[in-house]
Amino acid sequence: MNISERVNNMQASPIRRLIPYAEKAKKRGIKVLHLNIGQPDIKTPxxxxxxxxxxxxxxxxxxxxxxxxxxxxxxxxxxxxxxxxxxxxxxxxxxxxxxxxxxxxxxxxxxxxxxxxxxxxxxxxxxxxxxxxxxxxxxxxxxxxxxxxxxxxxxxxxxxxxxxxxxxxxxxxxxxxxxxxxxxxxxxxxxxxxxxxxxxxxxxxxxxxxxxxxxxxxxxxxxxxxxxxxxxxxxxxxxxxxxxxxxxxxxxxxxxxxxxxxxxxxxxxxxxxxxxxxxxxxGREYINNIKKEYQYRRDIVYEELNKVDGLYFKKPKGAFYVSVLLPVDDSEKFVKWLLTDFNVNGYTTMVAPLSGFYVAKDSGKREVRVAYVLDDEKIKLASSILAKGLIEYDKLTKEEKLINV
Ligand SMILES: Cc1ncc(COP(=O)(O)O)c(C=O)c1O
Structure with missing residues (x-):
């Protein structure tokens, strides 16, 4: 039976596409700090x-x-x-x-x-x-x-x-x-x-x-x-x-x-x-408090990512995301590797590769989006995992990095 070209041409959500790898990591007992999706951890009032x-x-x-x-x-x-x-x-x-x-x-x-x-x-x-x-x-x-x-x-x-x-x-x-x-x-x-x-x-x-x-x-x-x-x-x-x-x-x-x-x-x-x-x-008080919380997290994420060598990004002014240029050739492969081959004391992290946020396939290949939707301690931990991950990833040979996504 026919499947329409409309859906054939649609991409799977780039944010959710790598989730099976996160699920497998969790099955292996690894704790995954999710900075990849825009699902806040704050309680619904x-x-x-x-x-x-x-x-x-x-x-x-x-x-x-x-x-x-x-x-x-x-x-x-x-x-x-x-x-x-x-x-x-x-x-x-x-x-x-x-x-x-x-x-x-x-x-x-x-x-x-x-x-x-x-x-x-x-x-x-x-x-x-x-x-x-x-x-x-x-x-x-x-x-x-x-x-x-x-x-x-x-x-x-x-x-x-x-x-x-x-x-x-x-x-x-x-x-x-x-x-x-x-x-x-x-x-x-x-x-x-x-x-x-x-x-x-x-x-x-x-x-x-x-x-x-x-x-x-x-x-x-x-x-x-x-x-x-x-x-x-x-x-x-x-x-x-x-x-x-x-x-x-x-x-x-x-x-x-x-x-x-x-x-x-x-x-x-x-x-x-x-x-x-x-x-x-x-009323506004609720909104102002939430805004303060995100500004606080933005400041932490900014400070922590600044400690990581090789990243390029500017301080974001709003929402709860920061897009970052990584010192890697293909951020999707790096994100996948963090889930399949890397952990620090049983923890790893997941961020969103940015190529799916562009129309052209090859754009955004070295960028990722970090969503600061977790509390300050988790953001700090996730940033340090990212830093260590980049150092280890850099040591891999070209062939080792060429894992299929
Ligand atoms: C910019 C933007 N627009 C729209 C949406 C969709 O939001 P929802 O359908 O949950 O209202 C999102 C969700 O992440 C978003 O980031």
Missing amino acids: QIYFDYIKNYSHNIDSYSHSAGIVELREKFCEFYNYYDVNLSSDEIVITQGGSEAIIMSLSVIADPGDEVLVVEPFYANYKGFAGMVNVNLVPVSTTPEAGYKMPEIIDFENKITEKTRAILFSNPCNPTGAVYSKNEIERILKLAKKYNLWIICDEVYREFVFDNLEPFSILSFGDYSDRIIMIDSISKRYSACGARVGLLATKNKDFHREVIKIAQARLSPSTLPQIGTIGLLSL
């Missing part, structure tokens, strides 16, 4: 579970296709803090930010259309684009430049008559770069000039460090008719399993069309939405 426990309906029914109205209203209050005025009918609650991006691409692009994406980018964008047969066209950033936003001319050079949108995350997964209001405004002007959509993924919005102030792209009111903002509770409230995200837009045409898709899949899960109403009552 109790109020999330309490709201679900206290839900008194005796049928777990569908919700409104755009999500429970009370939840959407709560999100509107949440965005007021960023000088963003949304009404509940400008928000669609989705199964995580992931579904919001898939829906957005489905609405704005036809098969074969192109979306410019700031590269390296959240690896699953490739999967999302693949599902709807949209081609991602990379506009690259580099480790040497601290992954700063490309120049406008770099975007312009990639625009064709098939270009429909520009997609990026701010703060950026996987680089930890944070784009300023000026940089965002330049992109918005460009989008206006070429009549493009902007899909701005703000799932890490609040995690910005060194006194940077978080903002939302929707605060640029003049451009709001071309903005689709993506959000999620996964990271902010450490509630990845809830699968609650949203898209927000002021564009009525987009909203009318995206609702068709939202209705076709009936509704997002009801109970996690109830829990999220609880989370949104937590």
Whole structure:
């Protein structure tokens, strides 16, 4: 029977691809410190579970296709803090930010259309684009430049008559770069000039460090008719399993069309939405504390990685990731080797090879993403394992390094 080209062409998640090797290591009794995935170790606030426990309906029914109205209203209050005025009918609650991006691409692009994406980018964008047969066209950033936003001319050079949108995350997964209001405004002007959509993924919005102030792209009111903002509770409230995200837009045409898709899949899960109403009552104090925790970890990871010879990276300003250039030819092989052939007193670590975060196969081959989602002691231990691992790996012959991934 046939398997579609669509899925044949999709890559397995680069973040999860090496997990079987981690599982085998664990079976051998090795403890693996996971700095490879964006699953925070911070507890989901109790109020999330309490709201679900206290839900008194005796049928777990569908919700409104755009999500429970009370939840959407709560999100509107949440965005007021960023000088963003949304009404509940400008928000669609989705199964995580992931579904919001898939829906957005489905609405704005036809098969074969192109979306410019700031590269390296959240690896699953490739999967999302693949599902709807949209081609991602990379506009690259580099480790040497601290992954700063490309120049406008770099975007312009990639625009064709098939270009429909520009997609990026701010703060950026996987680089930890944070784009300023000026940089965002330049992109918005460009989008206006070429009549493009902007899909701005703000799932890490609040995690910005060194006194940077978080903002939302929707605060640029003049451009709001071309903005689709993506959000999620996964990271902010450490509630990845809830699968609650949203898209927000002021564009009525987009909203009318995206609702068709939202209705076709009936509704997002009801109970996690109830829990999220609880989370949104937590206020800024909760968010500020979490942000402080990540800034603390960022500082530790920065300090520890600085002790490791041969690494190249700049201090990230946001999210909970840092992308690092390693002194190896192929970071995926090195990451695999850490799992199959290396340990320090029964511990090893796992980071994410960055090649899967690029469109072109050979890009990012020497980079990895480190997610600082573990506590300080574990981060220190994992960094020292990485350092020792690099020293040992360097001693291997070329042939020994050529293990297949
Ligand atoms: C930049 C970015 N966008 C979207 C997502 C998807 O998040 P979720 O579907 O859990 O809301 C992630 C998850 O890691 C992410 O890093």
